[in-house]
Amino acid sequence: GQNIDQPTEMTATEGAIVQINCTYQTSGFNGLFWYQQHAGEAPTFLSYNVLDGLEEKGRFSSFLSRSKGYSYLLLKELQMKDSASYLCAAPTDGAAGNKLTFGGGTRVLVKP
């Protein structure tokens, strides 16, 4: 089965950096995903890590350590529009397809 843990909420200041941690326990490993969800909106894909290390995409970076079952999402130069929930997710191979299991999400509040 899957078990995904991430903090419930974080607060940061505009222009700062925030790191959202995620720990996971999976019966098999097929990568680690991060999604962003603004309040009242649909989740949108941010990043995917399947190998150890850091993947950078503009202001957002995601890190993975498979041996530690650990990932983080780094948000740099925070903007007010980055206030959202950030969902860590891991797929489990089913017999017929991937099932994405999501963590409860980390709500990030960016203050001026």
Add this chain to the structure above:
Amino acid sequence: DTAVSQTPKYLVTQMGNDKSIKCEQNLGHDTMYWYKQDSKKFLKIMFSYNNKELIINETVPNRFSPKSPDKAHLNLHINSLELGDSAVYFCASSQERWSGELFFGEGSRLTVL
């Protein structure tokens, strides 16, 4: 052009009623999903279809019945609605069944009174 669209966006109904939510994707994807997001914001998979074939069916009461008339459409019918069914239901699609990059619809907020 909306990639994944679902209707209606809001549903308010009485316990015991039956309701349907429709979903369409214009991305040419093979795989579609229904996810449920409860009040605690956990997103949980309910069903997945690949080219009209049901491939994932989580432990969901059989009051919930998905239907995929073609690979661009996935509908969800719910019979005998209960209070606990109140949630936001998200439709999603992915290019193929093994992809974890999902494209979500805007969600359908169901409130059962």
